[in-house]
Amino acid sequence: MSVTHQKIKHQTTEHIYCYAAHLMLQDNMSVHQVSHNLKSEGLPATHAETVSSHVATTLETAKSKQIKRDLFFGGLWFTAGVCIWAGNAGLIALAPIVLGTIQLLRSMPLLSRFSKS
Structure with a gap:
């Protein structure tokens, strides 16, 4: 049963938060x-503002953690590849170097947006 087909005031807290996250x-x-959408669905103004700001904060925190995780593992893959390369393992070291570089490059531009956390 979709939240959008019913008035918000008859939904559980979990459904309201899921609906806000979906939006x-x-x-x-x-x-x-x-x-504004939550208010128009029947949720009181103070509740709607609290829910929307809490969901936004939670999503920003999750994105920040994911970016930091990607940076850590990208650096780990890259470093492992360089160590393998230095040990004269040859072409086998290219995979972790390339994967680590891709993960690092993909995460770095996003880091500046979430560096406050």
Whole structure:
């Protein structure tokens, strides 16, 4: 049963938070837009603002952790590849070097957006 087909006030807290996260992730809505949407569905204004800001904070924290994890493992793969290369293992070292480099390069531009956490 979809939350969008019912009034929000009859949903559980978990459903409301999932609906807000869906609006932010799938529909690319801002915190203000989600709050407005929740209010229009029948949630009181203070609750709508609390839910939307809490979901936004949670999503930002999760993204920041994922970026840091990608940087760590990218660096780990790269370093392992260089160590293997230095040990004269040859072409087998290229895979971790390339994979680590890709993971690092993919994560670095995103880090500046989430460096405050």
